[in-house]
């Protein structure tokens with residue numbers, strides 16, 4: 001071969017999609033054609049610029065013995081402990097000058113080499129193709145010294161014909177990968193920039209007479225119960241589906257009675273497309289997607305998306321995911337009642353779509369396209385409105401549609417994300433509509449819906465969504481006829497998102513609202529030896545967006561966060577309501593397609609949170625949308641006069657592919673009587689003895705009125721008013737939301753540094769009263785706070801009265817008392833659990849008896865922040881104390897102070913001190929979703945208002 005000493009790198013900055021690759025086609029695993037995975041250990045050399053090294057490495061016989069080794073699929077910046085560079089995280093800013101199509105001269109370039117032996121029995125007939133499933137961002141490829149071509153489009157498949165180049169025995173595959181290219185301008189998604197060959201590389205035998213491409217059309221007519229199958233193939237053959245008795249020629253439609261495919265009932269039929277040279281396995285799902293009466297309907301029924309946005313992420317491997325990780329995502333989604341995924345913001349690994357077909361999830365398949373960084377210049381020079389780029393956009397659209405068209409789970413094609421508007425998008429939509437009229441087109445950036453079949457928005461407030469639901473939003477005439485989805489809402493960054501139940505109520509109330517997709521599935525934290533999980537800035541990036549990349553419903557290791565538990569409850573497909581006093585339960589089937597025959601129902605009755613009796617409940621197999629009233633059994637006879645409640649659960653009646661029999665799908669709880677409140681007659685009198693005052697079991701400092709001990713339990717820091725919380729990402733808000741970022745406003749006011757002025761300590765006849773004023777330096781607002789202690793000789797009651805004074809223009813983060821205990825580990829409580837809850841994230845908080853430890857109460861948000869509160873607590877026991885609330889309270893305990901939590905940037909900044917800090921709160925401010933959306937709704941504000949609340953302390957020994 002010949003090569004230049006100064007390599008040509010013009011293709012890197014060329015707006016075209018590339019050259020040499022085959023036209024896109026359906027992606028599948030053949031039944032009988034051979035394939036050879038070229039995944040594994042590859043040689044790697046990273047250079048600082050695109051042209052630093054000549055092309056001689058591609059030549060046969062090149063000795064790469066001194067090169068490093070990396071694993072393919074993989075990103076080189078996540079391998080080699082930083083030796084090959086580091087990841088960069090930006091949300092929408094391009095990490096290079098906006099100078100399209102040019103990229104910096106500093107352009108990390110990874111030369112990859114793989115030597116492989118062609119198996120001795122590799123068939124000699126036909127041809128072969130080499131397939132790359134994903135390379136970021138631009139690759140140039142040689143086989144045995146011959147150049148095959150170059151391509152862009154990182155999360156799309158590219159194939160090259162290689163039949164004539166393959167040799168018996170040793171073959172050398174060389175791939176030059178550039179981190180930056182013209183393609184990078186089209187790939188400005190909010191995620192880590194991670195160069196590399198991050199998806200599979202495969203050599204595929206293409207026998208003579210094998211199909212190049214085929215398109216499975218499988219529709220369902222809900223009026224007749226019949227499906228029509230037609231498989232178009234560029235090479236003729238026969239299509240067989242044994243379970244349906246189908247044996248038909250390609251291109252011929254055939255109509256037979258079938259069970260339809262839906263996300264709830266993912267019936268797939270195995271079939272085969274047999275051509276002269278190959279047998280191609282088919283997994284056929286019959287369903288029809290239409291826009292009708294202003295609604296998205298599948299098989300004749302409007303559907304409601306209970307969805308999530310999924311980026312591909314693994315804390316060690318980045319976007320190089322293995323099958324088991326993909327399956328874990330799907331199983332977790334199914335187990336948490338999700339029914340839909342938007343593949344934000346690029347087509348996923350094709351195996352993920354197979355899993356969606358198999359387990360049942362509606363999919364919005366999104367093209368690998370985002371040009372968000374152009375917003376910084378008012379969208380000037382935006383590639384999607386510049387004809388020179390249109391071929392690249394059409395190439396991306398075609399590579400998505402052709403690769404993925406045979407997946408029944410896909411109901412929408414999405415043009416991309418946050419790319420403004422322009423002629424290129426229109427061209428993509430037109431092409432897609434023409435190529436696949438059997439699916440709908442989505443794109444959020446097009447509020448006039450010129451190119452789309454659905455009105456889609458992100459982070460619209462509840463108020464706006466309600467208006468859209470009532471068709472009061474105006475818009476173009478076309479938009480008014482379209483259904484609405486929130487392709488992103490509920491920003492799951494840190495603690496939250498709040499307000500999901502309120503959105504769901506709207507989605508279920510207004511027909512036009514067809515649900516939404518939480519932003520997003522997983523925190524993109526990078527596993528890091530010192531920091532736990534790294535986020536933006538941790539690799540020394542000059543531009544970055546911090547922990548905005550950690551905004552998922554699952555933590556980086558895929559442990560569900562409280563946000564996922566909340567979402568599961570909010571979207572449960574069965575509504576269980578009841579009236580515990582008259583023993584009636586109403587069950588409503590909220591599925592779109594499935595009846596309730598897959599579920600079994602159970603009732604249980606609790607006294608003071610402990611289950612005293614349980615049994616099964618006969619609920620009819622209601623059709624979707626139907627409700628039934630069911631009677632509970634007679635309440636169990638129980639002498640105890642405690643608080644009674646019923647809990648009814650809907651469980652899987654049998655094992656399914658995604659969860660075992662007994663898995664809880666939905667539940668409801670209803671009180672069967674009022675909670676008896678703790679009553680403590682104030683019979684004891686405070687007694688002064690030197691510098692101490694004794695009252696019942698408690699000792700106080702006579703001068704300050706501070707509680708020192710209760711019985712044998714020393715109180716390390718006395719209870720006093722606390723209004724501060726380590727602000728959450730949602731409290732801090734997004735930088736563009738200036739007016740209502742309470743995290744900032746609270747700090748400006750000084751709520752994180754309140755001072756306590758002692759006014760008086762009064763030992764009266766039946767109470768010790770401590771009067772104080774709590775206020776921040778430099779401000780005139782304050783909280784008059786009175787602590788009134790009483791006792792019946794054994795127990796101690798604290799009543800706190802708070803009266804705000806001055807002009808309070810902000811809500812309070814929290815209102816309660818904080819104190820310190822020298823020792824505490826095990827925690828038991830009767831109240832909401834098992835996980836954390838806040839005023840607008842409390843749907844999943846189930847009242848019961850729960851146990852944990854202080855460490856177990858913490859929610860490990862990647863960036864530490866307020867967490868771990870338990871709602872509706874009647875009583876809690878820890879550190880030798882029992883604390884009862886009048887009324888119920890919010891309970892939090894941690895081994896560090898709120899101030900330490902507030903200062904921490906990573907989990908590893910938090911180290912246990914020698915005090916356990918306990919917060920007993922009368923109120924908490926809501927959470928909302930303001931890290932990228934609306935704040936808490938007004939009803940979840942903790943207003944600065946007069947309040948009074950009590951706690952009763954006793955010892956457990």
Ligand code: GAL
Nearest residue numbers: 091190417418488519551932
């Ligand atoms: C949206 C965007 C997402 C993500 C999110 C914030 O605007 O589409 O990619 O950036 O905001 O996390």
